[in-house]
Amino acid sequence: MSIITTISTWIIPLIILLVLLAGTIKKVPTYETFVEGGKEGVQMAISLLPFLLGMMVSIAIFRSSGAMEGFVEFLAPVLQTLGVPADIVPLAVVRPVSGTAALAVTTDLIKEFGPDSFIGNLASTMQGSTDTTLYILTVYFGAVGIRKMGDALKVGLLADLIGIIASIIVCTYVFGS
Amino acid sequence: MVNLIWVFLAATGIIYAMFNGTMQDVNEAIFNSADDAVMLAIGLISVLVFWIGMMKIAEEAGLLRGLSKLFRPLFKRIFPEVPPDHPAMGYILSNFSANLFGLGNAATPMGIKAMNEMKKLNNNSTEASRSMITFLALNTSSVTLIPTTVIAIRMQYDSVTPTAIVGTTIIATLISTIGALCIDRLFYYRRIWRNEK
Numbered sequence: 001m002s003i004i005t006t007i008s009t010w011i012i013p014l015i016i017l018l019v020l021l022a023g024t025i026k027k028v029p030t031y032e033t034f035v036e037g038g039k040e041g042v043q044m045a046i047s048l049l050p051f052l053l054g055m056m057v058s059i060a061i062f063r064s065s066g067a068m069e070g071f072v073e074f075l076a077p078v079l080q081t082l083g084v085p086a087d088i089v090p091l092a093v094v095r096p097v098s099g100t101a102a103l104a105v106t107t108d109l110i111k112e113f114g115p116d117s118f119i120g121n122l123a124s125t126m127q128g129s130t131d132t133t134l135y136i137l138t139v140y141f142g143a144v145g146i147r148k149m150g151d152a153l154k155v156g157l158l159a160d161l162i163g164i165i166a167s168i169i170v171c172t173y174v175f176g177s
Numbered sequence: 178m179v180n181l182i183w184v185f186l187a188a189t190g191i192i193y194a195m196f197n198g199t200m201q202d203v204n205e206a207i208f209n210s211a212d213d214a215v216m217l218a219i220g221l222i223s224v225l226v227f228w229i230g231m232m233k234i235a236e237e238a239g240l241l242r243g244l245s246k247l248f249r250p251l252f253k254r255i256f257p258e259v260p261p262d263h264p265a266m267g268y269i270l271s272n273f274s275a276n277l278f279g280l281g282n283a284a285t286p287m288g289i290k291a292m293n294e295m296k297k298l299n300n301n302s303t304e305a306s307r308s309m310i311t312f313l314a315l316n317t318s319s320v321t322l323i324p325t326t327v328i329a330i331r332m333q334y335d336s337v338t339p340t341a342i343v344g345t346t347i348i349a350t351l352i353s354t355i356g357a358l359c360i361d362r363l364f365y366y367r368r369i370w371r372n373e374k
Contacts, residue, residue, distance in 0.1 A: 003326040012283070016231060030234050037233030041225035044289055045218055052213035060210030064202040070193060083179035087353050096317075109331055114249035124331060124342040128324030129349035133317040137179070137230045139314060141305065144296050148304040149179055151364040155310060156317040158360045163318055163353030170348045
């Protein structure tokens, strides 16, 4: 455990050191290059804002109205027949849509069932093994101005489904139920 | 598609609130979440400025090219439309490595830069190219070696074995990534097939 913590605290400063030293050795005007890149960063964040805001408001309406809970209740029996444990259903449904909501659900499950319980382990695995598709789609395509997304959303959501199923199978096998 | 999802979320929410008596919550949520989005975007400025600045130095110093050389054989197959020497490949790989080590903060700016370069490769079209969709699939299934956030939560709730889930997470994430890449290919061939018809 301590090794992992050490690695994660050391890695970023070490990457920075490496980049700065390599830049200096290769005679790159480091500070000026950094500033130039930074300007791009500001622009990106600004152009990102409307995309993020629009999506987040929509998700917030869906969540606060209670529709998300209703949706989960509606889907629960379907997913249960597919072998998804009832307690994990909310997480499975929320994970691709909202990162903060998913983290809240995971925390709640860990608190409720204990981190070392089957549900706790399953929730942890599910949370760690996929990312929030809608957020990634919004941020990456929003920042560079892609309007026609093609199959991206379908591919992303199907990948989430595979991740959820994989988490359940792997956890059932490793931790037992 | 994204238009439909966007409207669906908001419209069902509002209609649901009519019958559920949660209109007040919806009202609050609209403006709170708008606030949150601004805060999030402002919060992103710091990471974006810092990492894109750093990456610019790395690019000029030739570090990104070195990184692409290392993983070229594998990623040439995953991204056949990106020339191996193009900066896009370097950014794709930096994004991938950052995700691998659970550095979400650093991964996002590199991912955006990768998208930007792929857009240039696609004649600056506003349509998502094949490589962009593949890149997205790779990111949503997020290959992670160390799920730092989850481990932190588990420790907070006195887990006896906070890292017990590292193994299962790696296996699950590998399966979902391979699955995502397969689905991505499938959709690609379907597009070609449709265009030919």
